[in-house]
Amino acid sequence: MKGWMGKFKSVFLLSLLALVLAGCGKENLTALVPKGYGAESSMNLIILSSIIMLFVFVIVFLVYVITLVRFRKKKGQENFIPKQVEGNKTLETVWTVIPIILVLVLAVPTVAATFDLADTSKSKDGINIDVTGNQYWWHFSYAGEEIQTSQDLYIPTGEKVYLNMQSSDVIHSLWVPSISGKMDVNPENVNTMYIEAKEEGVYWGKCAELCGPSHSLMDFKVIAVSPEEYDQWVEDMQGVDPEAQPQDAVAQDGKAAFEENNCMSCHAIGSSPNAVGPNLTNFGDRSRIAGILEPTKEKLVNWIMDPESIKPGNKMTNNYPELSKEEASNIAEYLLQLQPSEITPESAGN
């Protein structure tokens, strides 16, 4: 009875584990399906160390089983004492040297990869983006391009993109698991890393350092497009006229309400570097609202009316006059029409 229960228990626990772990590794949010240079480099190290661990496991297990079978106490030999081998020079040497070799095999590629991934000496020749981490959103400023944007980071595939990162408040950490490792984003110094996407796609990014009540909602996306599409996107973003009047009357009312309700003291449209809140130049092309909500008008109205219920502790709440549902809806209409480019998360395969 006990044996049967024991078996059942382990099967049950294993299936529970499988069920729980099945939630891990959302597509484009996992280091185990690498789509970038850094993630590939880490994956190779993961595979190498797993092979070494498996090798050690098999050898130790074999020795253990052989010992159990061959040297167990046999009938008629109860008082037999086997040959004592303590202090055996050969054995001591073998089990000191083998682990040293294994550690070296692990250490050399790990140290090499660490230096390779930290090498930003060629940043002057590449694309440089100043990244600012804020409670609870990301700002991206394209050096030399006069482009300011937030939440969605556009990069070309097959090229190293250098991120110069600083925080405007507390410590954050930038992590796009399927593209690269993570790096702290500190208030007092600039940390630099590079990312390189191998394939086009939309990759999920996270803040990986507890930074306040909405830390787990501090999501962003890396949108990797072909180099030609990237150039097109840059051109489209530079061509934006922040003063442009929307076509229809509802959106025009929305623009007026946006201007009258203090929104512009924090949100810039165009290349002005004002960055108390996310830059909204290409807001209508965003893959998510505030990094997390599906980009529908209904969700946007909810955000504008009551951001606190969506991201607790955010810096927008209570800093603008109370809006009627109609005003919020008009503003939403206006903001969703800010779509300067054909190059969008959808075209990149979101």
Ligand code: HEC
């Ligand atoms: C005091 C500054 C401030 C004011 C005023 C303000 N916001 Fe915000 N807004 C923010 C901040 C900060 C965020 C980012 C919140 C977060 O994600 O944590 C934000 C986020 C947003 C977003 C989501 C942006 C994105 O990139 O997904 C929209 C849309 C928005 N605000 C619209 C408005 C509108 C409309 C008004 C005026 C009625 C307004 N905001 C007034 C600071 C402000």
Ligand SMILES: [Cu+2]
């Ligand atoms: Cu954070």
